[in-house]
Amino acid sequence: MTMLTRIIPPNRMLSFVNRLSEESHLLADSMLAWQVKGFGKLDKLELGPYRRPILAKPKDVLVQVKATSVNPIDVAMLGGYGVAILDLMRKCDLTSDKYENFPMILGRDFSGEVLTKGTDVRSDINIGDKVYGVVPVHAQGCHSELVIADDGLIAHKPEHLSDEESAGIMYAAMTAWSALKITGDLLITGGDNKRALVIGGSGGVGTIAIQLLKSWGAEVVTTCQPDAIPVVEKLKPNLIVDYTQSSWLKDLQSCGKFDLILDACGNVTPSVFIPLLSQWNNSKFITLRSPLLKNTDSSGIIGGMFQNIGELLTSNVSSGAISKGSTVRWAYFLPVPTAVTEIASLVAKKQISPVVEKVFPFTDLPSAYSRVNEGHLRGKVIISLK
Structure with a gap:
């Protein structure tokens, strides 16, 4: 199908978001996402419908995102940082012969609800479970309504944490x-x-x-x-x-x-x-x-x-x-399932507590990027999709 694209004036953002959200839910194969269609600064972030992600691997899990975070790597990747190695990683990770640089969705960690899962996903992950997790830097990210994550990179969200608190932990x-x-x-x-x-x-x-x-x-x-x-x-x-x-x-x-x-x-x-x-x-x-x-x-x-x-x-x-x-x-971020298991255990035992500086609404994601770009953070900058 032909993808819908729009330029959204800031003073009409909320009304457009409401309309786009309605459209994305009316289209069964679409979701709402912040997309990057070319490297640059904050003005390269565009909000609009994007094709709904599909399960491509047996261990894939489709998650409805409730909250996510902005990390310094997101701001850097917006400007094209790491394109050589990340492009190579994407090509090596292909499950089909189709490869596209853009549109790119940023965002590394998230909290949400499992909507569906692949045929070989571990048995303790079920539809409707509340989870939090991370996606590798070369994969499409979670600054969107839906995200695909590997079952080894997600954990059950502890009841004592909100979606916003848990969303900024894993990366x-x-x-x-x-x-x-x-x-x-x-x-x-x-x-x-x-x-x-x-x-x-x-x-x-x-x-x-x-x-x-x-x-x-x-x-x-x-x-x-x-x-x-x-x-x-x-x-x-x-x-x-x-x-x-x-x-x-x-x-x-x-x-x-x-x-x-x-x-x-x-x-x-x-x-x-x-x-x-x-x-x-x-x-x-x-x-x-x-x-x-x-x-x-x-x-x-x-x-x-x-x-x-x-x-x-x-x-x-x-x-x-x-x-x-x-x-x-x-040192670098490495998507190691063993780390997810240990971190989740420490979070559940309250030996790791998230530190959140500020929560931004999904519609104001560029402001969150701006804050992260300023540096001197006091914890994590979170995006709420609620």
Whole structure:
């Protein structure tokens, strides 16, 4: 069928949304979604009908989205960040011979209700279940009324959390889990009695990383701005350092050496923090802001990978990490079902609690993108579809 497209003036947004929603429900093969039809800024986000997703794999689950979130990766992808590798991943993940770059739907994590499921979905996931979960970065996202998710990347929503609270958990939590357990080797060594520093403890990943580390038995020090201290205190780190104070580095030095440092804000210089690591103890400085995707975008897959190897080696040498028996490492979100299981268990036991800064209505999604783009978040920015 011919897709419906519209340009929606801001002053008539609500009336158009109501009308479009009615149209999308009248058309059995359509839904309402925020779409990107070309890379750029916020004006590239368009709200309109989009084809209803269909189950393509035996483990696919179709979820009606009740709430979702906006992550920094969404804002970056809007501008074309990571297009080289993400396009390659999409082509490798095809279930048919059809491939399209656009329209693209952003959004990584969600909360909602199961509408239907594939033939090999695990038995504890049933139609009508309330779930929350995540979709990989190369897949069509959840800034829409419906989303397809793999059954290994969803969990039952706990009753003590609202849709808005649960919607912002999984992407940030799995990013933190991947950085700490896989890149940081805690999957092998465990976190008990480890000493960890989380740089940027008030953001989406930082707030979850603190709670994960505490649940694993680690001693946690974190940094944040003074206005974020009340938020971070609720997460119960062992110490909070105000990085706006001139004494912040001395304050961290007085804490003793760390086994692991996680850069959850992405704008720090490794060489400043390497001296804080334990020497010759396989200690690690882990950052979530690597140049990997940027380099492959500018130099292609092969050229970019060689460039990445060179830059990572240079960072380890120039920062002084290698000479002290430490390493600088780059971490990324990884869609690991084991992580979903562990995170869901900790959430159910209230060892991980979501931190929500603000909830925006679905009709005002561009404002949510604008807020995330500003940075210095105090938890997650959520979109409600209710």
